[in-house]
Amino acid sequence: MKFFSLSIAAVLQLAIATGVVHAAPAPDNGVTGLVISHIVPVGEYNMTYWVDAPGTSTVAARALSARACGTNDVTCSGSFLADTDICSQLVNSLNTGISIGNSPRSICLGQSNNQCCTSWSGAVGTMPESDLVNAAINIFNACWSPTDGSGLARNVLLNNICVTQCLSNRPDGCTN
Ligand SMILES: *[C@@H]1O[C@H](CO)[C@@H](O)[C@H](O)[C@H]1NC(C)=O
Numbered sequence: 001m002k003f004f005s006l007s008i009a010a011v012l013q014l015a016i017a018t019g020v021v022h023a024a025p026a027p028d029n030g031v032t033g034l035v036i037s038h039i040v041p042v043g044e045y046n047m048t049y050w051v052d053a054p055g056t057s058t059v060a061a062r063a064l065s066a067r068a069c070g071t072n073d074v075t076c077s078g079s080f081l082a083d084t085d086i087c088s089q090l091v092n093s094l095n096t097g098i099s100i101g102n103s104p105r106s107i108c109l110g111q112s113n114n115q116c117c118t119s120w121s122g123a124v125g126t127m128p129e130s131d132l133v134n135a136a137i138n139i140f141n142a143c144w145s146p147t148d149g150s151g152l153a154r155n156v157l158l159n160n161i162c163v164t165q166c167l168s169n170r171p172d173g174c175t176n
Pocket residue numbers: 039044045046110111
């Protein structure tokens with residue numbers, strides 16, 4: 001045990017000495033690992049499309065295997081709550097026929113102090129925006145009160161890739 005503790009301390013010291021522990025600078029608007037791809041006006045709000053920052057490696061999206069995917073298993077969260085009205089508008093706005101390129105990682109409606117975002121666990125390439133609708137509705141229906149909510153769904157099929165999709169007040173996920 002003592003040897004183990006000393007080893008950890010030694011590793012930490014080395015990491016600090018070499019600067020490994022320094023936090024990476026946030027590339028854009030304080031959102032770690034993401035940058036804005038483009039913004040389009042939707043109703044009274046802006047819809048912002050976020051993509052991986054250059055040089056940022058996302059967790060590789062799992063290839064679709066033989067196991068079940070598309071079950072959209074919802075877990076609600078008490079963190080990163082997003083407003084009910086704006087989330088409702090986001091969910092409705094996703095059901096367009098458009099295909100979103102540039103391999104986005106999340107889409108937000110509103111602005112940083114009042115926004116609802118859906119994000120997913122890895123880049124899946126170009127996909128129909130409507131791929132995002134089913135799980136977003138499942139999460140919204142299960143987790144939102146009349147004022148706000150937050151949650152995620154596991155086993156969501158986006159562009160034929162199995163991911164976790166989130167609905168919350170931030171573009172970079174709802175679990176940490
Ligand atoms: C939408 O974004 C543009 C910049 O892309 C900005 O000038 C405008 O104020 C924004 N509108 C809202 C409602 O946030």
